[in-house]
Amino acid sequence: MKTLLFLTAFFCSYISFCQPDIQKAEPLHWYIGMEDPTFQLMLYGKDIADSKVQINDEGVSLKRKITTENENYIFLYLEISKNRKEGPVNITFTKEGKTTEIDYPLYKKEKHQNINPISASDVMYLLMPDRFADGDPQTNNIKGYLEKSNRKNPGGKHGGDIQGVIDHLDYLEELGITTVWLNPVQENNMESYSYHGYSITDYYHIDKRLGSNKLYKEFVKKSHDKGLKVIMDLIFNHIGSNHYWMKDLPTEDWIHQWPEFTQTNYTGSVVSDPYASDFDYKKMVDGWFVKTMPDLNQDNELLSDYLIQTSLWWIEYAKIDGIRMDTYPYPDKEMMANWVERVKEEYPGFFIVGETWLNNASFESYWSRKPNANEGEYNSKLPSISDFPICFAIQNAFKPEGSVYSIYEVMAKDFIYTDPFMHKIFVDNHDMDRIYHVLDKDFDKFKLSLSVLLTTRGIPQILYGTEILMDGHGDHGVLREDFPGGWEGDEVNVFADKNVTENQKKSLEFMKDILNWRKNSEAIAKGSLKHYIPENEIYFYERKSENDKVIVIINNNNSEQNLNLKRFKESIKPGEEAQNILSGEKTNIGKNIILKPNQALILDF
Structure with a gap:
């Protein structure tokens, strides 16, 4: 029977x-x-x-x-x-x-004729679903899930969900972003700190407090209907300690086991260091991220096949456009290169970006793809890396006593990369103090930093709330604060334009102007980059394609500057006409340009 x-x-x-x-x-x-x-x-x-x-x-x-x-x-x-x-x-x-x-x-398997390649024409909007909008309060507390919603706890679940993102796709579309990146949405059934998503306890199911597999698929479809692309966040390095594997491991070496708890040294440079000790290397790649995140052993063939298949499954099931891989230098590097190759075999043109948190370009370049790698040379095959050196350079440029030379110097090192125009660039993210706080809430410097981010080479990423000057810092639960208006009864509601400050309105207008212009700029999407050594805190660069030219001039001074253009004649000539994309005004180019204090001048020819 x-x-x-x-x-x-x-x-x-x-x-x-x-x-x-x-x-x-x-x-x-x-x-x-x-x-x-x-x-x-x-x-x-x-x-x-x-x-x-x-x-x-x-x-x-x-x-x-x-x-x-x-x-x-x-x-x-x-x-x-x-x-x-x-x-x-x-x-x-x-x-x-x-x-x-x-x-x-x-x-x-469906023919993915409509896979949307992600490129320098795009801008990613990174949001944490739990902190963006609560579209379905009934899912806040689900039977069987260990952590309940409590908005008073900065490190707790706050109740945001996938439905909340769906409900505000219009806002994202009007803002001018092209690509939505959600922090991990798979099940994170942990006792605490389950809101961020990085302690996966089930690779194949969406956390029910966020929605369901069906709802996630609907979110991708509705995003595509609005012309928005979707990036999924995945983690191969570790799982949550409440994953069912931890109660009954498939093999003893499924995770990296130590005689006593051993934490990674968080030193990614060890992996590329030709003189690294075995001790340091093993601790870096085999050590656990934290006690609640067991470190997976990608050397295990059964596990590596399992992990690779999870990504292929989600690509085919949900029709996502890209994957952001967390903690990229920590897993076994050969397995990760094989994973990239396998995804590309099934889905040519599919976008993958690795989180490569390294502080200088030489270390970062180790993880960028090398189509002509020599025998024995490591090739990650990654289409895109996370460009932390550019992030820190932009931050440092516009801090008090900062200098735009820091940006020039980092950009001048691009010769060590295969394709820096495919790097993900940013001024902050979900693990860092917000840029508005970093710049001491100086709105003019904030606009300079975003102007550079959105016009230089690379694929910009904006953290949710940047557009309204959110300034969280310090504790992760604080800097990942709730988006105002995402919950019924919020005193400030950005979506409904309720109690929004004048500076926030100005910031929104500023961001919309650049982002929506950027979507149609051939020079930004496909153009080359030429820059000039900064003098007197003025940074001048050109973006140029076959049919389009954009000139960006950054005045990092608290005073007006009269800039003589003679030095830049190979990029700009008297008599040319351009449009100031931030003011909408037409400008006839003469021998000099008057720059206002802390002004970003973006001229579209």
């Missing part, structure tokens, strides 16, 4: 069992027509390892059955014929005369 066991509500209509021994099957389903027709199916259930496995399907064959020292896991490597029709594959497990059947779902 058969009894049905549904693994999850997500695919209960597709998969059933004759007896309740198999508790999990991951991925939740797979796809016919992948470039690599073989995939790994991980099955978890009590004492299932020594079961005899039979595939009852002419279009699917069992290539390998792998068991480990843990008798509760089986890893099946199945090969799917490209001609097989859509529909479940029947798999039987026989042990001691008893049989369990699985009808495992298979779907056709």
Whole structure:
């Protein structure tokens, strides 16, 4: 007699069992027509390892059955014929005369003709769903989840969700951004600090307090309908300590284990250091990020296959346009390069950016792709890295006593990169004090910093709330403060223009002007960059394409400056006419330009 066991509500209509021994099957389903027709199916259930496995399907064959020292896991490597029709594959497990059947779902891989490449024409908007908007208060406290919502706790859950993002896509579209990057949305069922998403406890399910797999897919679709692209945040380096693996590890070496808790040294330069000690290297890549984040061992082939498949699954399932990979230098670097290559094999043109938190260009360049790498030279194959040197240079340029030469000097090192125009550039992010605070709440300096960010080379990223001068700093829970207006009853509501200060309105107008102009600027999207050595705290650079030219002049002085243009004649000539994109005024170029104090002049020719 058969009894049905549904693994999850997500695919209960597709998969059933004759007896309740198999508790999990991951991925939740797979796809016919992948470039690599073989995939790994991980099955978890009590004492299932020594079961005899039979595939009852002419279009699917069992290539390998792998068991480990843990008798509760089986890893099946199945090969799917490209001609097989859509529909479940029947798999039987026989042990001691008893049989369990699985009808495992298979779907056709869709032709991703509409994958939207992310490039220098884009601007990313990074937001933490828990802190942006509460679109569905009923999901704030879900049975079975350990942490409940409490907006009074800076480090706690605040109740924002995916529905809240969907509800305000119009705001993002009107602001002028092109790409939405959400911090991790997969399940983070931890006792505390589960709001940020970086302690994943289930790779295949959206955290129910944020929504559902179906809602996330709807969010991507609605974003695409508005012309917005979507980046998913993933973590291969570590998991949350409440992940089910931690209660019953598939193998002893699934995570990096130490005689006592050992934390990483957070020194990414060790990985590229030709003189690094084994001790320092091991501590960097094998040490745990924090006590609640067990460090995964990507050298384990079964685990590396599992992780790679999670990204392919989400790309195909949700139709995302890019992935931001957290803590990129910490996992096994060869596995990560293989992952990039595998994603590119299935989805040419797909965007991947790695978080490469290193403080100078030479260390950063190690992680940028090298199409012509020499034999033995490491090639990450990453399309994009996170350009921290540019971030710090812009911050330092506009601090009190700062100098724009810091920007020039960092940009002059771009010769060590393959394609710096594909770098993700930013002035702050969710792990750093907000730029408005860093610049001592000087609105003029703030505008200078954003003007550079949005007109120099690279793909800009803006942290949610930057456009309204949010100034959180110090504790992460504080700098990741709630977006005003995202919760019913908020005293300030940016979405409804309620109690918004005059400076916030000016900032919003300033950001909208640059962002919406930028979307249609060929010089910014495809143009070259030429800059001149700053003199007297004036930084002059040109962006130029075949049909377009933009000149940016940054006056980092608290006084008016009369700039003689003779030195810049290869970029700008008397008699040319341009439009000031911030004022809308037409400008006829003469021999000199008068620059107002702390002015960013952006001229579109």
